[in-house]
Amino acid sequence: MSAILSVRGLEKTFGSVVAARDITLDVPRQQSIGIIGANGAGKTTFVNMITGYLRPSKGSILFEDRDITGLPSRAITRLGIARSFQVAQVFPSLTVDENVAAAVAVARTRASLLMSAITPLASAPATAEAEELMTLFQLGDYRNARAATLPQGVRKLLDIAMALVGAPRVLLLDEPTSGISIEEKFAVMELIMTALASRRTTVLFVEHDMEIVARYAERVLAFHDGTVIADGPPTQALADPTVQTLICGTAPLGVAAGEVLHAQGLRS
Amino acid sequence: MLTAFAILTDGLVYAAYLFVVAIGLSLIFGVMKILNVTHGSFYAFGAYGAAIAVGAYFNADYAAAGGFLLMGVVAIVVGLVLGLLIERGLLRVVYGRDEVVVVLVTYSAFLILEDVLRLLWGTESYALYQPLAIGGNVMVGGLVLSGYDIGLVVFAIVLAFAASYALRHTRYGRLLTVVIFDRELAAAFGINVSVMYTVTFVLGAILGALGGAVMAPKIAVTLGIGVEVIVLAFAVVIIGGLGSIEGALIGALIVGTCRAAAVHLVPQLELFVIYAVMALVLVFRPYGLFTRAQPRKI
Amino acid sequence: MTWRNTLVGALAFAVVASAAVVLPAWLMSLATIALANALVVLGLIILWRAGLVPFGQALFYATGAYTVALLGRFTDLRDAVLFVIAAALLSGILAYLVGLLLARYRDIFFAMLSLAMSMILYGVLVKTETLGSTDGFHVESATFFGSALHGRTAELVLFWFVLAWCALAALVVSVYFRSVAGSLAVPVREREIRLEFLGISVNRLIHLKLIIAGTLAGIGGALAALAVEHVDPTMAYWTTSGGFVFVTILAGAGSIAAAFIGSFLFELVRSVAVDLMPGTWQIILGTVLLLTILFLPGGLGSVVTVGRRRLGIKTP
Structure with a gap:
């Protein structure tokens, strides 16, 4: 299966601050990817670079084998990558x-x-x-x-x-359930993911709630300090000891690892 | 050589007066985010007030120093009355509306005040000649300089330092810096933003009127001077960057020098040069020389 | 619904055109100027809907006017249609060029940069001898379809000519308002970022608005020059722009008709005020503008909308 989106050595610096570095990954068609990480770990910077809101300082982004690095956001949107926002726009x-x-x-x-x-x-x-x-x-x-x-x-x-x-063939969602009550979160996410599945959209979503990640992501990217520290299926990525200490413990709605795995177990 | 020297001195004098007018405009914008067209009226009332009151004072043959002091008094009175009237009576109602709408409100007030001037003092022109005569002339390097002009430049420099000192070292100045930085934060800290606005606006108005008062001896005080000065002051603060003292200073120097150069070298281009420079600055520094663009957050 | 609007509009223009025959001379010349200026206002309404207020639209107004004046002075061309088309082209091109820069700005920076542009032209006009400097110069009478007219006939034909351009402009603008680009005014004003991420360039949308508005202002200026038979630099001064902005706010962004009605009322009140209460014209102007902003933020046009809603009529 060829990748719809390929990222190679992506880096973003603001002056002396490194917001993202060394990000390399391939996204296969129709995969659903959960992006986790503490605040300031580089999740939104990553999304902003893919969608053209920020210009990468280094590295390249290929979409359907076409180099889209540094294109303005409207051009990227026209090619078929869309996004939503943390605060609805x-x-x-x-x-x-x-x-x-x-x-x-x-x-x-x-x-x-x-x-x-x-x-x-x-x-x-x-x-x-x-x-x-x-x-x-x-x-x-x-x-x-x-x-x-x-x-x-x-x-x-x-x-x-x-x-x-x-x-669009690829959709990036920046915290789709933030600001929504816990009771409603799953209903909203269910609605979104069903809609996306029916349209065969590849989706990357930034999310703090590990339960939601465990249930809806086929693959998890864990961000820390601007780079990806774990990349794999949720069972594996969420169980990673580094991820456990660095991210799951600090997430606003931190869920104990056992519960996460339990949720995952329920799902499969 | 003599031309270059003349350009420099003329430019400096012109810049000094522009600075006095523009710093008030910039102050009001920095704190309140209002581009205040009424500033042209403050200037005009200051000029009329000075021409009439100070002229009468000199005609009565009192001590010369008092005349110069009276210019300041006139500016304070004009600034207090008009500033309070506009801020309390008008702007208060439209705080929070679009920047552009607020500009239009100040534009309305400006239009009204233009006719008030006409009703008060008619269409004739007033001249305040005594201060220039008292100031006398000084010969510097083959060039005749007016003593009054030199005084004006010194005054502008003192004003620049005083403003910069006040902003950094006085209580009001520091509070102001907080308000400029973040209005909501300031309110959250318990700063009475509403009072700060009034004080700032009145202060800005006084400075605008002062610009008119000190300029009165150098021009024919007549209808329309406010219209002219407001677009010049805009050019100054836009070039320098709205809301900064350094900006107003540099903007005034740039506009002053460019205008003086044009007047001496290619008089046809006088106005053209000022606005061409303004457009040019905006092309390369979209928010003026001394402001940094705020990145949008999403 | 839209067809009904077009029909009502056409009818209104027809009524005005026939009424002209019995209009007294002073009212007709006033109406001619008002109509010419209404074209500038029509352009400003396009920008105002997107939240943009240019304080230098007189740049294009003066460009249009001087195009006609200079063609009459330095060439043998006298045809009115040709004059206006030349003015439209020239101001349109100028708006395109200025727009390359201006479309990147918003809010007061947009207003001030636009002001600077018009003041540049003013500076040139005032100081250039061949352009008539401060006094400006006389505009040669134009011919209409090959014949030179005089007296009452000339006035009447000129009025119809201006009216025809207004009808054309109203039609074009109404098509634009109903188009995708035209309907995006509120989105441009409220959430540029969403538009960019829907795949359309906000700057280019604004650039298009500027070109349309600039061309309309150019045509307005050309027609005004033909009507007044004189041009001078104040046509480019910022107070002229301010007057147009005034009528725009008064008329409101809601409807095309409001531009014409607003412009006519403006000229009428001005001529009455100048005659009866000299020295108070600007007080009236300022007060009306203030009251409009404070109590009628949607402008005169919104009175109609609100009235209709009260009467239970659905607004188109």
Whole structure:
């Protein structure tokens, strides 16, 4: 199986601060990867470099065998890598309907500015894609609510739904369940992962909750001090003694190793 | 050689006066994040006030030193009255709205005050000639320099040092630095941001009026001087970087020198040069010379 | 719904066009200027919807006006249509060039850089002898489709000519507002980052807005030059830009019609104020602007929307 995303020797420095270093990995198609690590370990920096928000200081990123290192984020998005944000980035004064419609409209015309200036916003096929996403993420009840008034969890779902417009092949989720109550976390994650599976999207998600990682990741990347210290299936990566001491112990919702493995056991 | 010297001295004098006007504008922006168009009115009221009050004072033949002191008094009165009126009566209502909307509010106040000037003092022009006469002339290297100009430059330098000292070493200055750095943090520390705003705005207004007062002897005080000065002051603070003393100083020097050079070498390009420099600076330093762009956080 | 709007718009223009026949001369010349200026405002509305306020739109207004004036002075061309097209092209190109730089800025830096650009032109115009320096110069009368007109006929034809350009501009802008790019104004204002990560360049969106707005301002300037038959550097001064911004805020970003109505009211109040209460024009201006910002943030256009909602009519 050839990799859809290949990262080679990625490094990012801010002045004398090294935020990420020596990151090398391959992501096969349709894999679901959980990224763990303490705050400041370099997780978001990694996501930001892949999606073009930050320009790597060193190293290269290949997407479908094409070098995308240093491309602007909009170009990377156009090629098929989308992302969501720690804090949902939606248009607050627009309704859910309008948010999704805007995303669909942009995706359909983003190649040509001139096209986008003469294509009417409301065109039939665009509405079809919007409807599909609304159903997939159960946003129907909130249609006419302004994004600013949405509950946190729904706003994050909207953010992800918008990222999925235009069917990206790779999706990076930056803490999809942060700010969502513990009871709802699994429901939200279940919804997201089901939607992604149905669209065969390769997904990398940053997550603090080890239980969620254990349940939804096929592979875990453990970050510490800007680099990957463990990479493998959850059973193996989460059991790694270094990961145990450095990350699981410090995670905000730290879960004892036994419980994690138990959760993993339940799953398989 | 003589031209170069003339450019330098003219530039310095012009920069001195621009600095006095611009530092108030920059102070208000630094603390309140308001680009205050009304600053042009403060300047104009300062100039009118000085031309009329100080002119009357000299005509009554009192001691000369008192006349110069009176300029300061006029500036303080104008700044206090107009500053309090605008900040308490107007800006208070629109805090928290878009930067651009607040600019428009100050623009409205500026328009109103322009006509208030006209209603108060009519369309004629006032001249305050005595201070220049009292200041006398000095010959330096074959060039006639006005004593008043030299005094102005000295005054600007003192003002720059005083402002910089006050910001670092006085209680108000230090509190101000905190507010400039992070408004919410300052409020969380128990600093009364609302009072700080009022004090800052009034102080800025006084400085604006002072700019007008000290400039009054050098210009014909007439309608429209506020309109002209505000765009110049904008150029100064944008070049230097909004909200910093060094910025206002360097901006004033750059604009002053460029203008003097243009006036002496290619008079046709006087205005062109100032704004071309401003555009050029913004191309390379989008937020001016002395400010660092804040990275967006996601 | 959109068809109804277009129909209403067409009808409104037709009514105004026929009403012109009975308009007194002073009102017609006032309306001609108001319409020409409304084109500038129309462009500013495009930018204002995205949260951008250029304090130097007079740059393009003056460019359009001087294009007509200079063509009349230095060439044998006299055709009005040609004049306006030349002005539109030139100001459009200038807007493209200025936009390369300006589109990277937001908020007050956008406003101030735009101001600087217009002041550069002002500085050049004031000091250049061949461009008429401070006094400006007379604009040659244009011909309409080959014939030179005089008196009342000339005024009437000029009015219709300006009106026709306004109708065209209104149509183009309404198509733009309904397009994908045009509908992204609120997203541009609120969350640039989301747009970038949807794969579209916000700077280029803004650049496009600038080109459209600049071209409209150029056409407005050209028409104003034809109407006033004189150009001078104050057309590029920042207070001229300020006036356009004023009408834009007054009109609000909500509707195209508001640009025309706002511009007309502005000219009307100005001529009345200057006649009856000299020296208070700017007080009126400032007070109205203040009241609009404080109590009617959506501008005049929003009164219609709010009214409709109260009456239970669905807004298009």
